Amino acid sequence: MSSTSTEVRTRPAATKRRRRRSVRRLTGRDKVVVALLLGIPLLLDLIFVWLPALATVLLSFTKWTGVGGIHLKSCTTAGTLPGLPQPGCVYGVQNYSQAFNSAITPDFWPAVRHNMLWLLVFIVIATPLGMLFAVILDRGIRGSRVYQSILFLPVMLSLALIGIIWELIYAPNLGLINTVIGHNKNSNLIDWLGNPRLNLWAVLAEATWRQAGYVMVLYLAGLKAVDPALKEAAEIDGANSWQTFWRVVFPVLRPINVVILVVTVIESLRAFDLVYITGGGNPVKGLELLSVLVTQNIVGETQRIGFGSTLGVVLLVISLVPISIFLYQVFRREEKK
Amino acid sequence: MADIAPAPTEGTEGTGVRSGVLGALSRRSMLMGIGGATAAATLAACSSDKKSGTSSSASGSGSSGGAVGGSISFGSNYSDAAPKGAFKALTDQATAKTGVKVSINTVDHNTFQNNISAYLQGTPNDLATWFAGYRLQFFAAQGLLEPIDDVWEKIGPNFSDAVKNLSKGVDGHYYLVPIYNYPWVVFYNKSVFASKGYKVPTTWDEFTALAKQMQSDGLVPLAFAEKDGWPALGTFDILNLRINGFDYHTQLMQHKVPWTDKGVTAVFDHWRELMPYLQKGANGRIWEDAAKALENKQAGMMFQGSNQVAANYTAAHLADLDFFPYPAINEQWGQDFMDAPADGFMMPKKGKNKDAAKAVLEYIGTGEAESTYLKTDQWDVGVANGLIAPSYNAIQKKSVAAIGACKNVSQFMDRDSVPDMATAMIKLIQGFIDNPSTGTVSSLQSSAESQAKTIFS
Numbered sequence A: 001m002s003s004t005s006t007e008v009r010t011r012p013a014a015t016k017r018r019r020r021r022s023v024r025r026l027t028g029r030d031k032v033v034v035a036l037l038l039g040i041p042l043l044l045d046l047i048f049v050w051l052p053a054l055a056t057v058l059l060s061f062t063k064w065t066g067v068g069g070i071h072l073k074s075c076t077t078a079g080t081l082p083g084l085p086q087p088g089c090v091y092g093v094q095n096y097s098q099a100f101n102s103a104i105t106p107d108f109w110p111a112v113r114h115n116m117l118w119l120l121v122f123i124v125i126a127t128p129l130g131m132l133f134a135v136i137l138d139r140g141i142r143g144s145r146v147y148q149s150i151l152f153l154p155v156m157l158s159l160a161l162i163g164i165i166w167e168l169i170y171a172p173n174l175g176l177i178n179t180v181i182g183h184n185k186n187s188n189l190i191d192w193l194g195n196p197r198l199n200l201w202a203v204l205a206e207a208t209w210r211q212a213g214y215v216m217v218l219y220l221a222g223l224k225a226v227d228p229a230l231k232e233a234a235e236i237d238g239a240n241s242w243q244t245f246w247r248v249v250f251p252v253l254r255p256i257n258v259v260i261l262v263v264t265v266i267e268s269l270r271a272f273d274l275v276y277i278t279g280g281g282n283p284v285k286g287l288e289l290l291s292v293l294v295t296q297n298i299v300g301e302t303q304r305i306g307f308g309s310t311l312g313v314v315l316l317v318i319s320l321v322p323i324s325i326f327l328y329q330v331f332r333r334e335e336k337k
Numbered sequence B: 001m002a003d004i005a006p007a008p009t010e011g012t013e014g015t016g017v018r019s020g021v022l023g024a025l026s027r028r029s030m031l032m033g034i035g036g037a038t039a040a041a042t043l044a045a046c047s048s049d050k051k052s053g054t055s056s057s058a059s060g061s062g063s064s065g066g067a068v069g070g071s072i073s074f075g076s077n078y079s080d081a082a083p084k085g086a087f088k089a090l091t092d093q094a095t096a097k098t099g100v101k102v103s104i105n106t107v108d109h110n111t112f113q114n115n116i117s118a119y120l121q122g123t124p125n126d127l128a129t130w131f132a133g134y135r136l137q138f139f140a141a142q143g144l145l146e147p148i149d150d151v152w153e154k155i156g157p158n159f160s161d162a163v164k165n166l167s168k169g170v171d172g173h174y175y176l177v178p179i180y181n182y183p184w185v186v187f188y189n190k191s192v193f194a195s196k197g198y199k200v201p202t203t204w205d206e207f208t209a210l211a212k213q214m215q216s217d218g219l220v221p222l223a224f225a226e227k228d229g230w231p232a233l234g235t236f237d238i239l240n241l242r243i244n245g246f247d248y249h250t251q252l253m254q255h256k257v258p259w260t261d262k263g264v265t266a267v268f269d270h271w272r273e274l275m276p277y278l279q280k281g282a283n284g285r286i287w288e289d290a291a292k293a294l295e296n297k298q299a300g301m302m303f304q305g306s307n308q309v310a311a312n313y314t315a316a317h318l319a320d321l322d323f324f325p326y327p328a329i330n331e332q333w334g335q336d337f338m339d340a341p342a343d344g345f346m347m348p349k350k351g352k353n354k355d356a357a358k359a360v361l362e363y364i365g366t367g368e369a370e371s372t373y374l375k376t377d378q379w380d381v382g383v384a385n386g387l388i389a390p391s392y393n394a395i396q397k398k399s400v401a402a403i404g405a406c407k408n409v410s411q412f413m414d415r416d417s418v419p420d421m422a423t424a425m426i427k428l429i430q431g432f433i434d435n436p437s438t439g440t441v442s443s444l445q446s447s448a449e450s451q452a453k454t455i456f457s
Helices: A002-009 A014-023 A028-059 A094-100 A108-138 A144-156 A159-170 A176-180 A199-225 A228-236 A241-252 A254-269 A273-279 A290-298 A305-336 B007-013 B019-032 B034-059 B081-098 B109-114 B116-121 B134-141 B149-158 B161-166 B190-196 B204-216 B231-244 B246-253 B262-277 B287-295 B306-312 B354-364 B367-374 B394-404 B419-434 B438-455
Strands: A070-074 A088-090 B071-076 B101-106 B127-131 B176-181 B184-189 B220-223 B299-305 B321-324 B337-339 B342-346 B408-410
Touching (some): A094 A305, A108 A144, A108 A199, A108 A254, A108 A290, A144 A199, A159 A176, A159 A273, A228 A241, A254 A305, B071 B354, B081 B354, B081 B367, B116 B134, B127 B134, B176 B354, B176 B367, B184 B190, B184 B231, B190 B321, B204 B220, B220 B287, B231 B246, B231 B262, B231 B419, B246 B408, B262 B419, B287 B299, B299 B306, B306 B321, B306 B394, B321 B394, B419 B438
Parallel strands (some): A070 A088, B071 B127, B220 B299
Antiparallel strands (some): B184 B321
């Protein structure tokens, strides 16, 4: 949310130009302060983001259970103990070929597919829904604060609570939906969270329930910042409210739209929590996601850290695409100013 | 103590795309070096800090005679209220008998298990709770556990050979002192069987006929749940033990028999025969709800561990609960085997106060200690020879007899095999439950085999 307000605030271009000129006038002490203020976050970024990311890439070429060190020997020559995993060794690109091989890793391609579907549902359903909520609330209907709180509540609830809420709704015999529609007998029950053809949609309904509230708040903030004079002018020119929104307000909201697009892409790539809570940490057929696969391989008693890292690298590469596009857009726009 | 839960929650609440990757990464970098020590120390928590002063003095005192003195820290995953209380009673009694002060460091059991390798490599407690089976051998073989053969020299006579085998690593040394186990059997309500005139089945034909009868009487023959992932593995285990026997099962778990073997096909063929009688929608049901269906008498039977079914029953209905061992399928094996997972205690190699820890283990390896633990536990049974704790209820007394009647007991698929293999099987079995066709079975078997090849390579 803070990003929205800065987006809106940074629009005046004049301040920017002035700042750039002032850089040349820095004293020695200013330079130290600037170096410190930039250096510390940069260092933190390097240590906590880039170093581990680099380590992941390196680990993705190894086979390691997390016990003992990693020997810089090829796994083919490292030898094996019967019934036990090899000590850490260099595995080359084997992890990658195993990940992409659907016989050895049956979950990988479904996970990619589900992440894409997640993105699609967020763009086609959750975001427009949140936008609709925001526009309606922005018209100042009575009790809009109450509605706003209700719609935003899912974003604030803790995961454990969300898990319980939806368990109560979807449970096969005792759940709300099946009880209301009378499908809670053994002969006709609908297995919302277990049926591999249904459960992803059931979880997507949960995710939409949460995402729409999030998008709504972002849009509300944006709508509040729109100059009412624009709307009045449009009205005087004879535009109806549909035209006013799409021809006048929506284009003004462009910075918000970019932020929301990025948030949507990021949320769908890092989709994890709802699925994890649905399965209680256990694997569930039909709910494969890349993030869940990474967790399954890396967190646990016996870890396949090399293989999990490989999946992490795949996720990282996929994530880099929208991030790069976004950053490119942002920087280009700032340069233009 | 603030962030005792590691990667999973980190991943869920972190910001940005990286969180999934990074949640995992931070954990990994922890393992890699300096960080590893601090991370494990978080797990080991306050207790290990507190006692570090006393440990050196105590280790010199030796284990001769009764009172050893000193103090140890005990890592525990008994995080639910009931076992936590029972465990407290046990360690209090151990302190009274041995003079060793025990400070308990309880960690949520999932967290404990997920962190076990970092824990054992970092600064573990002097003793820790763990499981018998491959899960023990896996860590023992990697040199993370202390062999406790000298403890077993003293407590050996208290246990049967079967229990002794459970406590050994692949190298033949002892690494575990077990405390209790529990049987996986078919539960039913006595009142339902009495009112409908059902008889306890001992063969497969009787079993399926009874299930059919229950179905026509309007009961769900077998309550069944698989949302938790592991419960259906129990059904696989018992069918495999009944059809193919104990040795075959063990070899399959360690991938010495391929998953494409026709013995595995036979298991799923029998399971398909049973499918119409199992409660529908199992993939979306937690086992507690299945147990509830049995308790509410909507279901006729349920196959699961007494540690779950009996523990989930309300006290008022517990007297009505009874069980029988899974019916025989192959005459050659009869009802000779079952899953009876055992829990116990191990000694991390990096623990500090080993003499005092061994004294505590020597006490825990007695029937008396087991009785102390089981005083408030109404579903598990002790593993000491012929132990009938005074607090046992009818289910527990029958459990002792049922486990005693077995020629061999297995632990459970996720304890007898690599956990990764169990995870792979969970997914495949969920697919089978969703669509129990011959096509599913053959693709399941080939998928299991190709996954096993990489997991066991």
